[in-house]
Structures are given as C-alpha cells and as structure tokens.
Amino acid sequence: MHPRQRERMVRFLDDLRAAEAAAAEVLVAWIAVCPLDGLRGGLRAIAEREAVHADLLAERLRELDVPATAAVAEPVQRAALARFGSAAVSDEEKLGLLLARYPDDGAATHPILEILAEFEHDLETRELLRLIAEGEGATLAWFRAYHAGL
Amino acid sequence: MPFERVRVIGLLDAFQAAERAGADAMERWVAACRDPRLRGGLRVIQARDRRHAVLVEARLRALGGQPSARPSRELAALCEVVADPGISDRSKLAALLARSPAPGSAPLREFVERVEGDAETRALLETIDDEERASLAWLHRMRDTLEREDA
Numbered sequence: 001m002h003p004r005q006r007e008r009m010v011r012f013l014d015d016l017r018a019a020e021a022a023a024a025e026v027l028v029a030w031i032a033v034c035p036l037d038g039l040r041g042g043l044r045a046i047a048e049r050e051a052v053h054a055d056l057l058a059e060r061l062r063e064l065d066v067p068a069t070a071a072v073a074e075p076v077q078r079a080a081l082a083r084f085g086s087a088a089v090s091d092e093e094k095l096g097l098l099l100a101r102y103p104d105d106g107a108a109t110h111p112i113l114e115i116l117a118e119f120e121h122d123l124e125t126r127e128l129l130r131l132i133a134e135g136e137g138a139t140l141a142w143f144r145a146y147h148a149g150l
Numbered sequence: 151m152p153f154e155r156v157r158v159i160g161l162l163d164a165f166q167a168a169e170r171a172g173a174d175a176m177e178r179w180v181a182a183c184r185d186p187r188l189r190g191g192l193r194v195i196q197a198r199d200r201r202h203a204v205l206v207e208a209r210l211r212a213l214g215g216q217p218s219a220r221p222s223r224e225l226a227a228l229c230e231v232v233a234d235p236g237i238s239d240r241s242k243l244a245a246l247l248a249r250s251p252a253p254g255s256a257p258l259r260e261f262v263e264r265v266e267g268d269a270e271t272r273a274l275l276e277t278i279d280d281e282e283r284a285s286l287a288w289l290h291r292m293r294d295t296l297e298r299e300d301a
Contacts, residue, residue: 041273044209048201049281056197127190131288135194138280 001121010066012115013125016132017057018070022077024050029085036091039146046139053132060125095147105144108136151214158265159215162206165261165275167219169203175229179242182235188292195285202278209271224249240300243293253290257282 027047034040061068084094102108112133119126176196183189207217221229231237231245251257258279265272 037269038273041270041275042277044205044270045274045277045281048205049198049277052194052197052201056194122186124186124190124193127187127288128194131191131194131284134284134288135198135281138277138284142277142280 005118009115009118009122009125010061010064011070013057013061013064014066014068014070016112017054017061017068018072020050020057020132021054022072022080024048024054025077026080026084029081030094033085033087034091035087039091042142042146046142049135049139053135056128056132060128064122064125092147092150095143095150098143099140099147102140105137105140108140109133112136154267155213158268158271159210159213160219161261161264162210162213162271163215163217163219166203166206166210166217167221168225169199169206171221171225171229172232173197173199173203175232178233178235183239185239185296187295188239191288191292195288198281198285202281205274205278209274213268213271240293240296243289243296247286247289247293250286250289253287255283257286 024047027043027050031040031043031047034043058068083089083097112129116126116129119129173196176192176199180189180192180196183192210217220226228245228249232242234242256262256279258275262272262275262279265275
C-alpha cells in the first residue's frame with residue numbers, strides 16, 4: 001500500500017473517532033437538560049452509540065500502531081456544548097439544527113461508505129466502518145422521525 | 151411500587167441479562183475468529199450489546215429495580231455454541247440466525263410494545279432495536295457471503 005494511502009486511511013479513522021467522541025459528549029450535555037422523556041430515552045442510546053464508535057476506532061488505531069491525536073476544534077466543541085447543553089434552547093430547535101446539518105440520512109453515512117473501498121487490504125476495519133456507517137444512518141433516521149412527530 | 155413499573159423492570163432485567171450473556175459469548179467468538187471481515191463486524195456488535203446491557207441496567211435501577219435475571223437455558227446453550235472456539239464460524243452464524251427474526255424485521259418490536267406508560271424506556275428500547283436490526287442484517291449478509299465462498 002502506498003504510504004500516502006495509508007496516511008489518508010488512518011487520518012480518516014482518527015478524525016472519525018474524534019468526531020464521534022465529541023458528539024457523544026454533546027449528547028450527554030443535551031440529555032442533562034432534556035425535559036422530554038421520549039427524546040431523552042433515544043438520546044441516551046444514541047450517545048452510547050457514538051461513544052462505542054469512538055472506543056472501537058480508538059482500539060483499532062492502537063492495533064494499527066497509530067496514535068489517536070485528532071480533536072474537534074475547541075471553540076467548535078465549546079459552542080456545541082453551550083447550545084445543546086442549554087435548557088434555554090428548545091429541543092425542537094436543537095433537532096432542527098442537527099437535521100439542517102444532515103439534509104438526508106445518507107449525509108452522515110456517505111463519507112464513510114465512500115472510503116470503504118480503500119480498506120480492501122484491511123477487511124476488519126472495513127466491516128467495522130460499515131457497521132458504524134449503518135449506526136450513523138439509524139441515528140439520523142431516528143432524529144428525523146422524532147422531529148417529524150413533534 | 152406500581153404494578154406496571156414492576157412489570158417494566160422485569161422486562162428490562164431479562165433484556166440486560168440476555169445482552170450481557172450475548173456480549174460475553176461474542177467476545178469469545180471475536181477472540182477465536184480468524185476471518186477479518188467477520189471479526190470486524192462482530193466487534194461492533196459485541197461492543198453494542200455490552201453497552202445495551204449497561205444502558206438497560208441503568209434504566210432499571212432508575213426505576214427502582216435491581217438486576218438479578220439470568221439468561222434463559224435456551225440462550226445460555228446458544229451462547230455456549232457461539233463462544234466455542236472448536237465450532238466453525240459458519241455453524242455459529244447458522245445457529246445464531248436460526249434463533250433470530252428475519253432480516254428487516256425489528257427484533258425487539260414485541261418487547262417494546264409491552265412497555266406501556268414509560269416513554270423514556272420505550273424510546274431507549276426502540277433506539278436499541280435500530281442497532282439490533284442493523285446487526286442482524288449484517289450477520290445475514292455475512293452468512294450469505296461465507297456460503298457463496300464455500301460453494
């Protein structure tokens with residue numbers, strides 16, 4: 001494998017790990033102020049889903065002997081925590097913000113599915129990513145369905 | 151404690167015990183599995199099942215319960231098969247899928263519908279069900295792939 005290709009693959013894994021860990025943290029902040037029982041129940045499972053993805057990717061990076069160094073920019077994460085962890089911002093607004101970022105369920109899964117072909121020499125990571133992508137699709141579908149029901 | 155809450159706690163307790171037993175068995179399967187594709191997906195499924203058990207146990211404790219359930223004899227037997235390093239991956243997949251609903255169906259739907267008057271628990275289980283459905287679909291695809299390769 002060309003070193004540049006490997007570099008691109010491991011960077012993708014590390015960036016995704018950082019994004020999933022950051023998302024889990026934001027969701028936990030949201031749960032703490034969420035007054036809607038049904039939404040809170042879904043958020044709990046989805047926050048755990050994101051945390052599991054981050055843990056699995058971190059573990060895989062360790063096995064590949066790659067240090068996990070990526071991080072979501074601190075101002076971005078701070079702003080997300082402030083907004084989604086605020087009781088003054090309605091749940092409907094939070095859901096709207098989240099869904100505006102992902103106009104369809106494929107918006108979160110496409111970047112992962114597109115890179116799968118590059119993992120033809122690392123089938124373990126490829127299948128791991130495939131199931132993570134499906135989890136991301138399920139997350140958006142659940143948020144969309146909940147938002148539509150409000 | 152109201153009867154309905156006691157009933158929900160009982161359901162959650164049975165579920166957390168099943169998920170924990172499943173995760174333990176999957177962990178041993180992953181350790182013995184030599185097919186990297188299968189191992190990659192099984193790792194995700196195992197990690198999710200483990201978190202499901204933790205989440206559901208937390209919910210049952212929040213409702214005032216204590217976990218005490220054990221997996222059914224049938225599930226324990228299936229877990230022994232899944233965890234056995236001497237049994238082939240194909241046989242394990244066949245045993246697991248023979249006990250599972252068809253791909254595309256919601257494995258926990260019936261269970262979720264039995265939870266009444268508790269929107270948080272219901273949403274928690276519905277969201278877990280999304281993952282169970284994805285896991286099941288992936289296991290079916292992997293079984294089909296291995297069968298094609300062995301044909």
